[in-house]
Each structure stands twice: as structure tokens, then as C-alpha cells.
Amino acid sequence: MDSKKNEIIEKAGSVFMKYGIKSVTMDDIARELIISKKTLYQYFEDKNDLVIEIIKNKTLSDKCICDDTSKNAKNAIEELFEVSKYVSQMMSGIHPSIFFDLKKFHPEAWKIIYNHKWDFVYQLILQNIERGISEGLYRNDVHKEIVAFFYVSTTDLIADSDFLYKNKFTSDEIFKENILFHLHGLMNEKGKEIFNQII
Amino acid sequence: MDSKKNEIIEKAGSVFMKYGIKSVTMDDIARELIISKKTLYQYFEDKNDLVIEIIKNKTLSDKCICDDTSKNAKNAIEELFEVSKYVSQMMSGIHPSIFFDLKKFHPEAWKIIYNHKWDFVYQLILQNIERGISEGLYRNDVHKEIVAFFYVSTTDLIADSDFLYKNKFTSDEIFKENILFHLHGLMNEKGKEIFNQII
DNA sequence: ATTTTTGGAAACATTTTTTGTTTTTTTTGT
DNA sequence: ACAAAAAAAACAAAAAATGTTTCCAAAAAT
Known part of the structure; x- marks a missing residue:
């Protein structure tokens, strides 16, 4: 698997665990990971996809x-x-x-x-x-x-x-x-x- | 203060603390407290009012x-x-x-x-x-x-x-x-x- | 140096969810 | 039996988030 994708999965996982899955938006994730939302959506189809990959x-x-x-x-x-x-x-x-x-x-x-x-x-x-x-x-x-x-x-x-x-x-x-x-x-x-x- | 109102404050506080403030809707609160949403809104103007009272x-x-x-x-x-x-x-x-x-x-x-x-x-x-x-x-x-x-x-x-x-x-x-x-x-x-x- | 590509930031249209309100039904009290 | 209160369900509006598109700047390629 792509190491950038994996890094996103790890870091986003941490953010969700800390602040909650519903409360944390894709905008929040992008901000925390210091990437743009557009980049985030290059790796994951949607928020649900990201959550599933993390799990x-x-x-x-x-x-x-x-x-x-x-x-x-x-x-x-x-x-x-x-x-x-x-x-x-x-x-x-x-x-x-x-x-x-x-x-x-x-x-x-x-x-x-x-x-x-x-x-x-x-x-x-x-x-x-x-x-x-x-x-x-x-x-x-x-x-x-x-x-x-x-x-x-x-x-x-x-x-x-x-x-x-x-x-x-x-x-x-x-x-x-x-x-x-x-x-x-x-x-x-x-x-x-x-x-x-x-x- | 009204003891029913106080009971709602205490119990709703527990539910919010456990499952998150954003994630838990007024519908969820009513369900957990086994009262109708209508009753809930008799005591609190809106969700924000409830949260403020809890705090x-x-x-x-x-x-x-x-x-x-x-x-x-x-x-x-x-x-x-x-x-x-x-x-x-x-x-x-x-x-x-x-x-x-x-x-x-x-x-x-x-x-x-x-x-x-x-x-x-x-x-x-x-x-x-x-x-x-x-x-x-x-x-x-x-x-x-x-x-x-x-x-x-x-x-x-x-x-x-x-x-x-x-x-x-x-x-x-x-x-x-x-x-x-x-x-x-x-x-x-x-x-x-x-x-x-x-x- | 110039052009192309990529990624970030911002704006945007759409979707989803929740809010708060109203209506209908059921329950409770007299 | 009737009135009042509460619950359940339905509803309209608002809010928030989603996912997409556009614009711009920076990086990479030539």
C-alpha cells in the first residue's frame, strides 16, 4: 500500500479517536494532517471509506x-x-x-x-x-x-x-x-x- | 430549581459526557431519559440552553x-x-x-x-x-x-x-x-x- | 527562463442531519 | 366521560458537512 495513504490512515485515526468521528469533519482532518481536502479525496472516496480503512x-x-x-x-x-x-x-x-x-x-x-x-x-x-x-x-x-x-x-x-x-x-x-x-x-x-x- | 429540570440536567449531562455532545441529538436525549422531545423543550429553550445549564x-x-x-x-x-x-x-x-x-x-x-x-x-x-x-x-x-x-x-x-x-x-x-x-x-x-x- | 503539473485554499452546490415545531395519538387524572 | 398532559410521529426549516470545482501559488519538468 501507498505509504502516503497509510500515513493518512494512521494520523486520521488518531484524530478521530481523540476528538470523535462525527465531530471531526474532513476539513478538520485535512487541517490536522496539513494537506488539502482535495489531496485527501485523491486517496479516499469519501469519509466513510476513510473510516472503514482506519478500522x-x-x-x-x-x-x-x-x-x-x-x-x-x-x-x-x-x-x-x-x-x-x-x-x-x-x-x-x-x-x-x-x-x-x-x-x-x-x-x-x-x-x-x-x-x-x-x-x-x-x-x-x-x-x-x-x-x-x-x-x-x-x-x-x-x-x-x-x-x-x-x-x-x-x-x-x-x-x-x-x-x-x-x-x-x-x-x-x-x-x-x-x-x-x-x-x-x-x-x-x-x-x-x-x-x-x-x- | 424544579427537581424535574434538575434531573434532566444531571442525566443529560451523563449521556453527553459518555457519547459526545455533537453526536448525541435531542432525540437521543429524550429517548435515554424516557421522555418526549416536547417535554424536553418545555424545560429548555434549545440544545444550546441545555448544554449551558449542564455546564x-x-x-x-x-x-x-x-x-x-x-x-x-x-x-x-x-x-x-x-x-x-x-x-x-x-x-x-x-x-x-x-x-x-x-x-x-x-x-x-x-x-x-x-x-x-x-x-x-x-x-x-x-x-x-x-x-x-x-x-x-x-x-x-x-x-x-x-x-x-x-x-x-x-x-x-x-x-x-x-x-x-x-x-x-x-x-x-x-x-x-x-x-x-x-x-x-x-x-x-x-x-x-x-x-x-x-x- | 518558461511551461506544465500538482497541491493548497477558497468557494460552491448538494446532501445529510439535526433542530425546533406542530399534529396526532395515547395516557393520565378527575 | 371528558379534559389535560405527555408521548410518538410527522414536518418544515436551519445548520452543518460533504464532496466538487475553481482559482492561485508553488514545485517540477523541460
Whole structure:
């Protein structure tokens, strides 16, 4: 891909994440990137196209990071812990208004995120559970599809919950607790010993 | 003030803070509050009026909390520490897109915040410095106007800085460091001893 | 040095979205 | 049963943004 186009995708992504997708106009993007709107439209058909490209770029990047993290993990626990840490940190940095705007004004881009979660992340958790059971670190009576469903669903709940706005916790703290809770639900005794060496 | 009106102000404020001021329409507000738009317009002239009332309510509430905090503080250091803790926590919870939207679409409400900072908060810091000097806890060669200016300015910088988006710190962490830095810039030796008893 | 091409800035016409208002329907209170 | 109030739906107007075109300046090519 054209490196100029890629630079626009990265930078525009940052501006949208910071100030909101609906609120930030193509005029604002051009101004922030110090290019003219005409130049911007040479690379992207319209605003929706730009937003979709940004989301595609982001989900692809997430996949790569998660794949690397999985490969480098010594066992299922470390894999789940490190992947979850990455996902949590990333989600903590995304304000709920971003998802609100995507859903309302860019349904196609929203669909990409939705599919990313239910295809990629869900599968990743499923495979992690299989790995954990075969490594003898997870309880072998775990119903893996339900747990994977629970994992993906609670990530959404936390990101959009009013709980944050009514209490003094940061989303970071809540995500952290969620990781711990989830891991403790999966591990057997042997797994817990391994886990205590990681922390 | 009418308690129904106040309830709308509180709840609408929460919705705007969560999903963005520009993005959230009056239709959305009515839906979230489970009232009709017609009812909403019985209490507020227009969207701008609602936004202004929300901001007024918020800055007034901030004033009360800061006043209480100041009154209850045993000395200037505790006062500044507790007020700063409150301000930091509050600012950490506000996404930059909120300020972006206020500035762009509701300049009158933006002005209220701006004045709140440069009238109320600035004066509060000035008075705290005077208090600290007269209590013998701050260095008495502090140039109080410049320090107060610096305090108010860095709060803005942190809230809007790209630094957050490029690094792993949370705004919470950065605000915390800022409080410590600021206090250490003000205190004399006696003050530092008092401070170490608070932490 | 001159000409051509490219990109920026500004202006513009069109589209989209939201606003604020009005009408219709439903619910509530007496 | 009737009147009043609130909700839901429809509506006209306004505002904002989009995407396109024009004009101009700067950069590149000759």
C-alpha cells in the first residue's frame, strides 16, 4: 500500500479517536494532517471509506499483535494473560463515543469490528482454552464455547458500562479485575501455580 | 430549581459526557431519559440552553466541592493536595472530544468553563499560595501569579495532550505526577515534613 | 527562463442531519 | 366521560458537512 495513504490512515485515526468521528469533519482532518481536502479525496472516496480503512487497519494490526503474543507465550495461561492485557489496555483507551459514532454513522465499519470480535477474538479464546486443557493447566470440564462467549461479551459490557461513570474505578482497573476473574475461572490447581509465577 | 429540570440536567449531562455532545441529538436525549422531545423543550429553550445549564451546574458543583475541601483542610498543603486530587480525577474522566465539541459548537458554554478556570481555580491557587506562605509551609519567594498560571495551564495541557495517546500512561498517572511536581515546587523544608505525613 | 503539473485554499452546490415545531395519538387524572 | 398532559410521529426549516470545482501559488519538468 501507498505509504502516503497509510500515513493518512494512521494520523486520521488518531484524530478521530481523540476528538470523535462525527465531530471531526474532513476539513478538520485535512487541517490536522496539513494537506488539502482535495489531496485527501485523491486517496479516499469519501469519509466513510476513510473510516472503514482506519478500522480495517486497526483490526489487522490487532490480529498481528495477538498472533505474535500467542506465538511467544510459553503456555495457555501466559497467552491468555498477555493477550488480555493487550486487549484491555487498548479498549481502555477507546471512549464510548467512538463506538456510538461508528454504530450510528458508519455501520459498515461497525460491522468489521463486530466480526473481528466474534470471528477472530472468539476463536482465539476457544483455541486458548483447548490449549490450556491439553497442557493440563485448565479444568477439563470447561464448556469452552460458553466461556469464550462470556469473555467477548464482558469486554463489551465493560467498555460501555455506566458503572464507570458512577464510581471511582478506571476502565483499566475493571478490565484488570476481569482478566483475573476469567483466568481463575479457567485454571486448575496446577495452572494456578504457574500463574502465580507469572504475576 | 424544579427537581424535574434538575434531573434532566444531571442525566443529560451523563449521556453527553459518555457519547459526545455533537453526536448525541435531542432525540437521543429524550429517548435515554424516557421522555418526549416536547417535554424536553418545555424545560429548555434549545440544545444550546441545555448544554449551558449542564455546564453551569457542573462548574457550580465543582466550586462547592472545592470550597468544602478547602474549609476542611488543616493547612495549605493538604488543601492543595486534596483539591488537586479532586480536579485531577474529574479531568481524567473527561474525554478530549467533549472540550472539542464545546469549543466548536457551544462557545458560550465553553466560555463558562474558561472563566471558571481563570476566575475560580486561578484565584483558589493564588489564595492557597498566600495561605501556605503565611503558614510558613511554602517558600516565601514564590512568584504566586506565575505559579498559579502554570498550575491552571498544565491542567489544560495534560487533558489535551497527544502524549497520552502515544504512551502507556493513563491521564490519572500524569495528573498525579503533576500534583507532586507542583507541590514540591512550592514547599519549603517544613512543608515537606508535613507533606510526608499526609501521603 | 518558461511551461506544465500538482497541491493548497477558497468557494460552491448538494446532501445529510439535526433542530425546533406542530399534529396526532395515547395516557393520565378527575 | 371528558379534559389535560405527555408521548410518538410527522414536518418544515436551519445548520452543518460533504464532496466538487475553481482559482492561485508553488514545485517540477523541460
